[in-house]
Amino acid sequence: TRVLGIEGTAWCASAAVFDVTGDDVRIFSDAYQPDSGGIHPREAAEHMRSAIPAVVAEAVELVESKHGAPGGAIDAIAFSRGPGLGPCLRIAATAARALAGSLDLPLVGVNHMVAHLEIGRHRSGFDAPVCLNASGANAHVLGYHDGRYRVLGETMDTGIGNAIDKFTRHVGWTHPGGPKVERRAKDGEYVALPYVVKGMDFSFSGITSAAQDAIDDGTPVEDVCRGLQETTFAMLTEVSERALSLTGADELVLGGGVGQNGRLREMLETMCAERGASFYAPEPRFLRDNAGMIAVLGAKMYEAGDTITIDESRVRPDFRPDEVPVTWRADDGS
Numbered sequence: 001t002r003v004l005g006i007e008g009t010a011w012c013a014s015a016a017v018f019d020v021t022g023d024d025v026r027i028f029s030d031a032y033q034p035d036s037g038g039i040h041p042r043e044a045a046e047h048m049r050s051a052i053p054a055v056v057a058e059a060v061e062l063v064e065s066k067h068g069a070p071g072g073a074i075d076a077i078a079f080s081r082g083p084g085l086g087p088c089l090r091i092a093a094t095a096a097r098a099l100a101g102s103l104d105l106p107l108v109g110v111n112h113m114v115a116h117l118e119i120g121r122h123r124s125g126f127d128a129p130v131c132l133n134a135s136g137a138n139a140h141v142l143g144y145h146d147g148r149y150r151v152l153g154e155t156m157d158t159g160i161g162n163a164i165d166k167f168t169r170h171v172g173w174t175h176p177g178g179p180k181v182e183r184r185a186k187d188g189e190y191v192a193l194p195y196v197v198k199g200m201d202f203s204f205s206g207i208t209s210a211a212q213d214a215i216d217d218g219t220p221v222e223d224v225c226r227g228l229q230e231t232t233f234a235m236l237t238e239v240s241e242r243a244l245s246l247t248g249a250d251e252l253v254l255g256g257g258v259g260q261n262g263r264l265r266e267m268l269e270t271m272c273a274e275r276g277a278s279f280y281a282p283e284p285r286f287l288r289d290n291a292g293m294i295a296v297l298g299a300k301m302y303e304a305g306d307t308i309t310i311d312e313s314r315v316r317p318d319f320r321p322d323e324v325p326v327t328w329r330a331d332d333g334s
């Protein structure tokens with residue numbers, strides 16, 4: 001099976017080719033970089049519109065150069081249906097429909113958050129892991145039960161990446177803020193910030209405000225960065241541990257752009273080691289938004305016969321992972 005995937009939920013216009021034989025994933029991406037502030041939805045859509053044709057052309061050319069005419073060399077076109085920014089999703093979906101229609105290929109509509117999870121499961125070979133999705137616009141802990149990935153815990157307000165980026169905008173740093181916070185935190189002393197876990201859910205907005213106040217009060221930025229990372233990542237680690245305990249799973253995978261953070265990976269790794277669980281974080285190109293994960297899950301769905309017609313392919317800006325019937329794995333009922 002060979003699937004061409006298209007990703008366009010927000011900032012990353014991306015296309016990829018996944019060959020099941022050889023487990024080979026080639027990704028072509030073009031990132032939107034705001035001049036100032038965070039992601040502006042209208043600018044993100046303009047970037048998506050101008051960037052999608054070139055990345056899709058690169059993926060098609062790769063197939064053509066290696067395997068001949070794409071219509072005969074690709075089995076399906078997969079695209080991210082949501083969640084994400086509506087205007088961006090519609091542009092990527094239009095490209096996917098045009099390609100599927102013109103090449104007469106089936107279309108696969110992929111949930112972006114399930115793709116963040118499945119790429120970790122695919123690369124690790126784990127069977128039924130708990131997954132921590134720590135991305136820009138989202139933060140949730142998922143566990144597999146009875147044919148679906150259930151949301152065991154999630155943010156009650158913003159995504160973890162957005163919380164960090166909001167803080168760095170206050171400091172005056174350019175987007176994305178996460179890598180800058182990681183670098184500066186290494187030189188900082190821990191400062192306490194509000195730790196908010198309620199049941200299995202967590203909240204970041206109060207922490208962002210407290211971190212901004214600490215900067216305004218003259219606390220060194222390195223120290224606030226350190227406090228911000230230690231606090232938010234400890235919350236994510238606590239809920240991940242409770243999800244492992246609750247489900248009896250002994251495997252944890254990480255997904256999403258904030259998963260590129262070494263300190264988050266270290267905390268999760270330590271927690272897993274202490275309870276005898278296995279931990280896997282995919283390489284950075286599969287953590288941040290990318291079409292590789294869309295193509296990989298698209299191939300699994302295609303092989304399971306989980307395709308949609310163009311008429312059924314409307315985008316879903318609020319698409320939740322627990323709405324997706326998991327058609328591509330054998331269900332042992334556990």
Ligand code: ATP
Nearest residue numbers: 135136137138161176177178179257258261288289
């Ligand atoms: P979603 O997948 O929920 O739609 P998204 O499209 O914003 O979210 P991702 O690519 O998963 O995107 O994540 C982007 C986020 O990752 C940004 O908020 C960025 O600051 C954060 N990030 C990137 N590198 C790091 C890092 N080293 N440490 C912490 N955060 C990071």
